[in-house]
Structure formats: structure tokens, C-alpha cells
Amino acid sequence: MSSESENEVDVKEEKPILEDYNELIRKANKIPVKHKRREEIRKAIRQKKKLKKKDRDSRRKEAEALGEDAPPKQVPHTLESLREKDETMVNHEGSDSEVEEDIKIDEFESYFNQSYVPKVVITSSANPCLKTRLFLKELCQVIPNSTAFHRRQSAVKKMISSSIERGFTDVIVINEHNKEPCSMLVTHLPTGPTAFFRLSNVKLTKHIKRDWREITSHRPEVILNNFNTRLGVTIGRMLGVLFHYDPQFKGRRVATFHNQRDYIFFRHHRLVFLLM
Amino acid sequence: MQNDDVIWGIINKSFCSFKVNTKTHKFCRNEFNLTGLCSRVSCPLANSQYATIREENGVCFLYMKTIERAAFPSKLWEKVQLSRNFEKAVAQINENLVFWPNYIRQKCKQRLVKITQYLIRMRKLRLKNTKKLVPLQRKIERRERRREQKALIAARIDNAIEEQLLDRLKQGVYGDIYNFPKLAFDKALHDEEEDTDDEEIEDEKEEDIDAEVEEELEKDLEEEEELERVFVAADDFAESDVSDMEDMAEEDIEESDEEEVDKPGTSRILNKATRSRGTVEIEYEMETEPEPRVKA
Numbered sequence: 074m075s076s077e078s079e080n081e082v083d084v085k086e087e088k089p090i091l092e093d094y095n096e097l098i099r100k101a102n103k104i105p106v107k108h109k110r111r112e113e114i115r116k117a118i119r120q121k122k123k124l125k126k127k128d129r130d131s132r133r134k135e136a137e138a139l140g141e142d143a144p145p146k147q148v149p150h151t152l153e154s155l156r157e158k159d160e161t162m163v164n165h166e167g168s169d170s171e172v173e174e175d176i177k178i179d180e181f182e183s184y185f186n187q188s189y190v191p192k193v194v195i196t197s198s199a200n201p202c203l204k205t206r207l208f209l210k211e212l213c214q215v216i217p218n219s220t221a222f223h224r225r226q227s228a229v230k231k232m233i234s235s236s237i238e239r240g241f242t243d244v245i246v247i248n249e250h251n252k253e254p255c256s257m258l259v260t261h262l263p264t265g266p267t268a269f270f271r272l273s274n275v276k277l278t279k280h281i282k283r284d285w286r287e288i289t290s291h292r293p294e295v296i297l298n299n300f301n302t303r304l305g306v307t308i309g310r311m312l313g314v315l316f317h318y319d320p321q322f323k324g325r326r327v328a329t330f331h332n333q334r335d336y337i338f339f340r341h342h343r344l345v346f347l348l349m
Numbered sequence: 350m351q352n353d354d355v356i357w358g359i360i361n362k363s364f365c366s367f368k369v370n371t372k373t374h375k376f377c378r379n380e381f382n383l384t385g386l387c388s389r390v391s392c393p394l395a396n397s398q399y400a401t402i403r404e405e406n407g408v409c410f411l412y413m414k415t416i417e418r419a420a421f422p423s424k425l426w427e428k429v430q431l432s433r434n435f436e437k438a439v440a441q442i443n444e445n446l447v448f449w450p451n452y453i454r455q456k457c458k459q460r461l462v463k464i465t466q467y468l469i470r471m472r473k474l475r476l477k478n479t480k481k482l483v484p485l486q487r488k489i490e491r492r493e494r495r496r497e498q499k500a501l502i503a504a505r506i507d508n509a510i511e512e513q514l515l516d517r518l519k520q521g522v523y524g525d526i527y528n529f530p531k532l533a534f535d536k537a538l539h540d541e542e543e544d545t546d547d548e549e550i551e552d553e554k555e556e557d558i559d560a561e562v563e564e565e566l567e568k569d570l571e572e573e574e575e576l577e578r579v580f581v582a583a584d585d586f587a588e589s590d591v592s593d594m595e596d597m598a599e600e601d602i603e604e605s606d607e608e609e610v611d612k613p614g615t616s617r618i619l620n621k622a623t624r625s626r627g628t629v630e631i632e633y634e635m636e637t638e639p640e641p642r643v644k645a
Contacts, residue, residue, distance in 0.1 A: 151503065198480075228478045273497060296513050322523045327514065333504035336497050340506060344514065348529050348537065 094121040152334065161303040172306065179307070180265045184314045193219035193243040193315055194236050199226055202252040207277055209247065214288040215328060215341050217317050229258075237262055243315050247272075261314060268311055270337070287343070291324020292317040299332040308337075351419045357395035365394075381412060381426070383456045390452055400446055400453050402431070402460045407468055409438060409461060411445055435465055 094117065101113035136143035148154070163172050176182070183189060195212050197205050201223070209221040224232050229246060236244055243265075246258040254275050260267040278285045295316045300309030312330050329340045360368075367379040368387050375387040381401045384391045393399050397416040402409055411429040418425050429445055431438040439458060446454045517523065519538060 153503065226478075273494070294517075296510060298509050298513065322526050327510070329506070329510050329513075331504055331506050331509055334496065334500040336500045338501065338504060338506055340510065342510065346514075346518065346527050346529075348533060 089124065091121070091124065094124055097121075159302050162301055163303060163306055165301070172303065175303075176306070176310075179310070180261060181310045181314050184318060187318050189242065190218060191243055191315060191317060192241045193245060194241045195219055195221045195245045195247070196224050196232065197247045197254075198249060199224075201247075202249055204252060204275075204277070205247060205249045205254045208254045208275060211277055211285050211288075212245070212247075214285055215293070216315055217290065217292045219315075233260065233262070245315075259311060259315075261311060266307070266311060268308060288341070289324055289326065291321040291326055292319065293324065293326035293328045293341070294320040294322065296327060296329040296331075298329065300330075301332075305332060312337075351397045351416060353395050353397055357389055357392065360392065360395060361389075367394075381414075383453065383460060391456070398449065398453075400449065400457055402442075402457050402464060404464045404468065408433075409464055411442060411457070413445065431461070435461075438465075 097117040098114065098121065101110060101117045104110040104113055132147075136146070163169055176185075184191065193216050195209055195216070197209055201209070213219045213221045233244055242262050244258075244260045244262060246260075247254045248256045248258070250256075254272055257270045257272055258267065259270065278288075293316060295313050297309040297313055300306055309330065309332070316328065325344050327342050327344055329338075329342070331338045331340070365377075365387070367377050367382075369376040369378055376385060377387040377392065379393050380403070381393040381399070382391060383393075383399075383401050389395065393401070393414070397414070397419055399414045401412045403412060404410070409431040411431055413427045413429070414425055415427075418427075429441070431441050438461060442454065442457050442461065446457065518527070
């Protein structure tokens with residue numbers, strides 16, 4: 074009998090845990106009366122937040138008290154941390170001999186041998202709209218040694234053969250949809266690979282409240298982030314090949330292609346290093 | 350027995366399922382109709398002797414219907430393939446419909462002309478580059494848009510770019526362009542390295558020593574902060590921290606007047622630490638005469 078009473082006392086002193094608060098929320102969700110339901114839900118969520126905050130504070134205090142022996146900080150799961158490692162991941166740090174061998178033989182090898190200067194022609198579909206025309210102009214500013222060219226009705230194949238004759242090394246064709254640039258076809262000319270990208274969130278300099286004339290003609294640096302699989306390496310190189318292999322650091326321009334979850338984000342910056 | 354007049358009487362007066370009435374015309378939707386209009390002479394149901402031209406996959410056929418076969422609906426229409434050559438096709442029509450009423454013969458030839466013309470036009474169009482219409486799938490579009498937003502948040506692009514650039518600076522890719530005073534530069538780098546060491550969890554005894562050293566360094570370097578890239582708008586640059594920039598090359602100060610970093614969205618982010626010490630801010634007020642109002 075006495076042991077039972079002890080157990081009862083223990084149960085009463087037990088602190089409420091996260092599960093109990095989740096239960097409260099679940100119960101609150103089931104109340105049929107709308108105004109009551111909303112109130113109950115709000116209350117339950119508030120209590121849950123309080124509990125979480127208390128938890129967090131106590132954990133922090135413990136970590137501080139223990140100093141070096143503290144348990145490792147809990148890091149939330151993200152897609153990046155939980156992703157299954159792809160077989161074709163490339164180890165950038167170490168030397169992946171197979172990858173290196175392939176890179177030496179692929180279509181961009183002449184670029185990396187610095188044997189030619191890339192010359193890019195940028196076109197659009199038949200009658201480009203204003204936004205597309207402005208985008209073409211700005212792309213010309215960003216990519217050094219490039220020309221924008223309006224093709225009236227000529228076919229893409231015809232245009233490509235004529236640009237090979239004129240000595241261009243890359244072609245970019247921008248298509249549009251709903252009066253906005255919506256997709257981009259990048260071809261490396263002498264029989265190189267072609268890639269088709271869909272564009273979204275195209276922001277011109279005027280949308281960032283800047284002037285396109287501020288983009289000087291210095292050759293920019295190129296940053297390619299997160300191109301980690303074999304396919305990624307190929308695409309990264311394809312994008313990098315559009316720019317000159319010898320950047321002018323004096324110009325302090327940098328063009329970045331950042332790959333995150335298979336979306337490639339492009340940014341163009343002018344930078345300053347400040348020692349504070 | 351086929352009695353054309355009776356049939357026409359019924360179709361015309363009461364109901365024909367192929368008839369379409371519009372404001373100006375009566376059309377016949379029957380596939381064997383020669384002209385497409387609903388009239389006594391061109392109704393395929395009300396004429397036991399009738400002929401049409403129809404086209405299948407670019408090949409023209411002459412269809413003929415006679416009274417003799419009126420009792421056999423499946424064998425009613427006789428199908429003759431016409432030659433691809435227009436002249437020869439016309440000759441074939443003449444030969445097949447030699448004793449037929451003039452009206453039908455004429456209308457057949459006219460129909461053949463129209464059909465060949467539109468076939469030519471189709472062939473020409475196919476050679477031109479027409480735009481291919483690709484249907485968008487709404488669910489997929491919505492999903493991809495949302496995923497892109499999340500990827501953007503997860504990417505933290507500016508941090509990644511900063512890290513990359515600082516790495517390159519440390520490796521010395523830039524050479525001698527940036528003239529930082531060597532001592533301060535080295536101290537700042539050293540500081541950053543120790544920070545990153547501290548974050549890693551190592552099971553080494555030297556850990557404690559490093560921590561102590563770091564604390565001391567931190568006290569010394571209270572005033573000098575880490576080497577980092579700060580987004581500063583042109584105005585602010587002129588006001589604050591000019592004294593800190595004494596050692597920097599002149600060119601950096603000149604270049605600060607230009608518009609600096611295009612970061613989408615926010616135009617300037619000032620590190621709180623830049624205004625840590627008591628900086629004296631000088632505000633200049635210029636009095637300008639109000640411009641005389643010019644009436645348009």
C-alpha cells in the first residue's frame with residue numbers, strides 16, 4: 074500500500090513534457106465551436122512555446138556550466154543533412170583521379186588550357202519583348218566579350234552554323250513567355266554540349282535600384298558553389314566557360330553560380346574588402 | 350425506293366440532323382457534302398447520283414454515289430484515288446464523271462483546287478520554324494516555385510560568396526592589390542582561424558590552451574574586429590570610421606564613392622560593431638536658396 078502511495082506522489086510531481094502540450098493542441102483542434110477552438114489553440118500553442126523556451130534556456134545554462142564537457146549542440150535536420158549520398162558525388166578537396174581524367178578529356182579542356190578567348194553571342198526568340206531586350210543588354214554587360222544579336226526569323230540551327238563560321242565559341246538563346254525571359258539555351262559551339270535552363274525571378278539592374286552602366290568592362294571573377302556531382306561538375310564548367318579564364322581582380326567584379334537543391338542561383342556583385 | 354423529292358421535302362421542312370442554321374446561311378455538316386451549304390442540289394441525302402472530293406493524309410479521293418447501289422449502304426460510295434498531279438487529277442475527274450450533270454463536275458473541280466491549295470500551304474508551313482507549344486503542368490509549376498523559394502532560403506548565398514572570397518584572399522589569389530597593413534591582416538586571419546578551431550569538437554588536450562590563448566587575444570583585439578565584408582552605402586562610408594582607414598590605399602577610399610555592392614533587396618546593412626566606439630558624427634547643413642518657381 075505504502076509503495077502505491079509513493080508511486081502516486083511521483084506521478085503527480087512529473088513535469089509536463091512536450092507530448093502533453095501536443096495533446097492539448099490536438100484536443101483544441103477538435104472543438105466544434107469556432108471562437109472557442111481558436112482561443113484554445115492559441116492558448117495551447119503559447120504554452121508549448123513557453124515550455125520550449127524553458128527547455129532551451131535550461132539546456133543553455135547546462136552547457137555553459139559544463140563548459141567543454143557539454144553535450145553537442147542539437148542541430149535541426151535539414152534536407153542537406155539528411156540527403157542520401159549520391160554515388161556520383163565528387164570530392165573536391167581530395168584528388169578524385171577518375172574525375173580528373175575525365176575532366177582532361179572533356180569538351181572544355183581547350184578553355185582550361187587557355188588556348189582561346191571565349192566569344193559569346195546572346196540572342197533571343199523572334200520578336201523579343203522589352204524585358205527580354207533589356208535582359209539581353211545586361212547579360213552582355215555581365216559576360217565579357219559578348220554581343221547581343223537580334224535574330225529576326227532565322228532558325229536556331231542556321232544561326233549556330235553561321236556563328237561557328239564567325240568564330241564564336243558559345244551561344245546563349247533566351248526564350249520568353251508572358252513577355253518575360255523564361256528559358257535559356259546554352260551551347261558550347263564547336264560541337265560542345267547544350268543545356269537548357271528555365272529562368273525564374275529574373276531581376277534587372279533597375280529592379281535592384283542600380284544602373285547597368287555601373288557594370289564596368291573588367292573581366293569578372295567566377296564562383297561556382299556546390300556543384301558536387303559529376304553532372305554538376307559538367308554544368309558548372311559549362312557555365313564557367315562563358316567567362317574569360319583570366320579575371321581582372323582590379324575590377325572587383327564577381328559572378329556567382331550557386332547550386333542549392335538543384336536550383337542554380339546567379340548573382341553579380343561588385344565587392345570591397347574592408348579591414349574593420 | 351429512293352425518291353429524292355420526298356426526302357428533300359422531309360429534310361428541308363422538318364428536321365435534318367446535319368443542318369446548321371446561321372444568320373445568313375444554311376450549312377450542311379454532312380462529310381460527303383460537296384459545297385458545305387444546305388441546298389436541294391448539294392444535299393448528299395436528297396440526291397441519289399452524287400459525287401464529292403475528300404482528302405485523307407494529303408491524298409485526294411473522288412467519291413461517287415449512284416442509284417443502283419442505293420440499297421447497299423456499305424457499298425454506296427465508290428472511292429477513286431486521284432493522282433498527285435493536279436492536271437492528271439482533273440483529267441481523272443472528267444473521265445469518271447463524264448456523263449454527270451455539269452454542276453457536280455464543276456463543284457468537284459473547284460473543291461479539288463481548294464484542297465490542293467491548302468495542302469501546299471500546310472507543307473510550306475511545316476518547313477518554317479513554328480513555335481512549339483509546350484503545356485505547363487500547374488501542380489508541378491507550383492511545387493517547383495515553392496521549392497525554389499525554400500532552396501533560396503537554405504542557400505544563404507551571400508554567406509557562401511563571402512566565405513569563398515575570403516578563402517581566395519587568404520590563399521593569395523589576389524596578390525598585391527589590396528594593401529592591408531600586414532600585422533593587422535595577420536592578426537585578423539589568426540583570429541578567424543582560432544574561431545573556426547574552437548567550433549570544431551576535438552578530443553585533444555591542447556584544447557584548453559588554445560581557448561586561453563584565444564581569450565587573451567580577444568581582449569587585445571577588442572578594438573579591432575575580424576576581417577569581413579561589410580555592406581556600406583556610399584554616404585555612410587564618408588562619415589564613419591575614416592580614422593580606421595588611414596592605412597588603406599587611397600584608391601579604396603576613392604572607389605567607395607561609387608555604388609558598391611548590388612545586393613538584391615536591402616541597399617545597406619551596417620554592422621553594429623562599426624559604430625562601437627564613440628565616433629563623432631559631423632552633420633553638415635547647407636543652406637540653399639529656394640529655386641524660383643517657374644510656371645509651366
